[in-house]
Amino acid sequence: MQLRDYIVRRLMILPVLIFGVSIVVFALTRIGGSPIGVYLSHEMNADEVAALEERFHLNEPLVVQYWYWLKGALSGDFGYSGVASAPVSEVFWPKFAATMELSVFSAIVAVWLGLWLGVFAGTRRNRWQDHLTRVVAVSGASLPLFWFGIVLLIVFWANLGWFPVGRSTADLWASIPHPTGFYTLDAILAGNVQAFLDALWHLFLPSITLGFGAVAIITRMMRSALVEELQQDYVDAARAKGLPERLVLKRHARRNALVPTITVIGLTIAFLMQGAIAAEIIYRWPGLGRWMADAVVRGDQATIMTYVLFTSVLFLFANLIVDIIYAKLDPRVRLGD
Amino acid sequence: MTAHDMPKAPVIAEVRDLRVQFDSKRGNVHAVDGVGFQIRDGEMLGLVGETGCGKSVTGRAFLNLIPRPPAKIAGGRVLFRPRGGAPCPDCAGEGCEACGRTGTETVDLLTLPPKPMRAIRGARIAMIFQDPGKALNPTLTIGAQLAEVFLQHRSEALLAEAGVSPEETGWQANALRRMAREEDRWLDRRLKGLPPLSSAAAKLDAALDAHVAAALAETQIPNPARVMRAYPHELSGGMRQRVMIAQALACDPDLIIADEPTTALDVTIQARILDLIKTLQRKRRTSVLYISHDLSLVRRVCDRVAVMYAGRIAEIGTVAQVFADPRHPYTQGLIAAVPRAGTGRGHLASIPGSVPELVDPPPGCRFADRCAHVMAECTRANPVAREVAPGHQSVCFLEKTGQTAAPATSEASTT
Ligand SMILES: Nc1ncnc2c1ncn2[C@@H]1O[C@H](COP(=O)(O)OP(=O)(O)O)[C@@H](O)[C@H]1O
């Protein structure tokens, strides 16, 4: 099968998968009981409660309720958040964009740094640079994210004052329009260099906190994969052809070492989405974190379902991209199985 | 070329007293311990011995591909005189003893700086590896892997064929030059498909493809255009080894190191690959160091043979001499073992025991504990090479007479 056909087929399956995910998500949230609780207040009498149930179709069978939910979701209506006292669709996007911006930025930094460190250590096997990198990797994998984030916060914000907390400087944020909700993108679209730098400055500490663990995993995987590839005969065969060491690494060993590493990178994406909530709380990042915590405690099912649905879709996309890169790197991968 | 012409051909490459040691947990492994031999222009020299005798390490020395660490070169030289190399400084190209009458400057491959070494690798000295399934990169097409040889060593020809003259300057010519040398930058690759660069770049690609297809056709690969687009796992073992041979011959090298090129292949196609190597070697008059643990193969294709045991040369001579009159007990054992099946891997039917571990070995003949003729002196000192016939030497105390001659320094010992 051609790679292009494979991508098309995977994209066609995607809506089916999302539909399946939505059913599972709906069923799982409803196990917790009726979502009515979050909308009630003490002054309401039985008639008013019944009217609410009527309005949200909670008196109908579950299948019908799902149908109403699906119809709403398809038209961009994800229900009403009791916690935020507003429709989910109005509150969700800015917060989601804030969380996404942090996760994506951390992922890019973590992948880039992890691959670079892995190659750095793998090509200097058993030298001091390799040992030093191993120390970094082991600490990244073993330090709890919360602890590490707080230490960075104390040193670089409280003591040195080099980096801020929060997501933006208020007047800079207000000086540009926010069509996407991603501060960096909005700054680029507005052509405002100052706002863009402000965005990066605010992203720095939280994305290091969030990305450190992923850097550790990617570094270790890339290093061991590269060491393994460098021992293969084809590397010596490339040298025997007269290739400079630069090309032996770039075209042969490093490229092939990426194959197993890509799989690990796919897994770390999930890891990052998990950690984002903790990083947000440490750095007062205005993402989904706080809202989601409240939503879970107070049984705000509309909010929870939207969150789980969006992150699932993201995860499906991330996996698709990983699979495509994987197939592109390794021709032995049998597409379509 | 017959064996009788051999001594007259100039020496193109020579190993002198090569010593390679590997650091291991158990100690210092003397994998190659004073090996010396010469390779003449246009000859096929066999290097035989059981597995673990140090044949591959010796062969890799010609390309300076011994992994350091764990290995270290404890001594010796690997000399090479490429055809058409710089003139000999001693005789200004007239031909003298120092350059083996080739008139070409002698280089020591073990101390050559990386850049001139890379110019030799793949162009003047090439290697065919034991297992083509491992020596080809699984994630690149055959065409891309062969193209690399031409991009490294034939970029001037490629540029000429693409219509870029050497005088031409300007960013387009420079971008094409970078592409032809595999030094292209990110921007070059982006611009490659766009006018005005695209037509010249397409010509460059076409020239490259033509070279690759011609190289593949040379090794009788059917349908080279299809094979170029294939990945190694889509080809059979025999086809892959043909690709390796095509790659080794691509730049018409002076010397090919063939390290057990048929060992990993199906028995049914071993003979065909062997014949192919022999045919191409004859046609191009290339020198080949043919490494094998199988004496019968060496007998079939080689002009001369060096028998190696436990890091040292045991016997060397023309194929006729060594097979008609094997002098060294190890050679005799090898010849007696030839027809039996299931040998190799350090076991020979006619010689009990196996290759000793070479960790800090004591003085004496390495073969002593397996030799039926062992004498007291064999374990006291190292035997020296003695000439038993012109060009035929045996390194054994059984040779009481004959001129002593270390095979390493038999001819050009004046340098
Ligand atoms: N990469 C290596 N690391 C450690 N020891 C090695 C390595 N390569 C070769 N050796 C040592 O050198 C000896 C000779 O190896 P080799 O030249 O491959 O033998 P042959 O090709 O004759 O079978 C081996 O027995 C082994 O002890």
Ligand code: SF4
């Ligand atoms: S030197 Fe001695 S032990 Fe070695 S092969 Fe000759 S006779 Fe045998």
Ligand SMILES: [Mg+2]
């Ligand atoms: Mg070998």
Ligand SMILES: [Zn+2]
């Ligand atoms: Zn000379």
